[in-house]
Amino acid sequence: MKPALIIVDMLEEFVRGRLKSPQAEAIVPAIRRLIDAAHRAGRPVIHVVDSHLPFDAEFRVWGKHAVKGSPEARIVEELAPSKEDLVFEKRYYSGFRGTGLDTALRDLGVDTVLVAGIHTHICVLHTVADAFYHRYNVYVVKDAVAAFSKKDHEYALNYMKQVYGAKIVSLEEAEKLLSG
Numbered sequence: 001m002k003p004a005l006i007i008v009d010m011l012e013e014f015v016r017g018r019l020k021s022p023q024a025e026a027i028v029p030a031i032r033r034l035i036d037a038a039h040r041a042g043r044p045v046i047h048v049v050d051s052h053l054p055f056d057a058e059f060r061v062w063g064k065h066a067v068k069g070s071p072e073a074r075i076v077e078e079l080a081p082s083k084e085d086l087v088f089e090k091r092y093y094s095g096f097r098g099t100g101l102d103t104a105l106r107d108l109g110v111d112t113v114l115v116a117g118i119h120t121h122i123c124v125l126h127t128v129a130d131a132f133y134h135r136y137n138v139y140v141v142k143d144a145v146a147a148f149s150k151k152d153h154e155y156a157l158n159y160m161k162q163v164y165g166a167k168i169v170s171l172e173e174a175e176k177l178l179s180g
């Protein structure tokens, strides 16, 4: 198994900005642990992050957020990428759409993705859906993803398991998977 860690949207906007939630803040330490485990094992760490243009479709639903180049579109400092980490900017919910993520994963020889970040029922779910269609084995780290409500979170975990065959794993299980 050749896993990569994919971290979705751990941005100022969603952790401490206008679209913040205590749930997003609460998973920061768990994601830090995953990053450290991936680094120790020499596995790729990849952030996929909102970087919106002023006319993007999502603004109709959420209002203006995480605009490209703004302070809100910065990854929170606790999870700031190190030199070897990769960052892909996106304008859609899915980390695969229009980003080149799939090509990069193939170049790296990755066959399995472990997904963490926010929000379980939005960008995590859409990223998992595309990972499924691109034929990756998908693990969702339940202690390292979050939504605005527990109901949305639980619903999305169950949906990804049933519809995309994602395996839902704990933080400890994910650390083991990363370290092989």
Ligand code: ZN
Residues within 6 Å of the ligand: 050, 052, 058, 065, 066, 091, 092
């Ligand atoms: Zn967005």
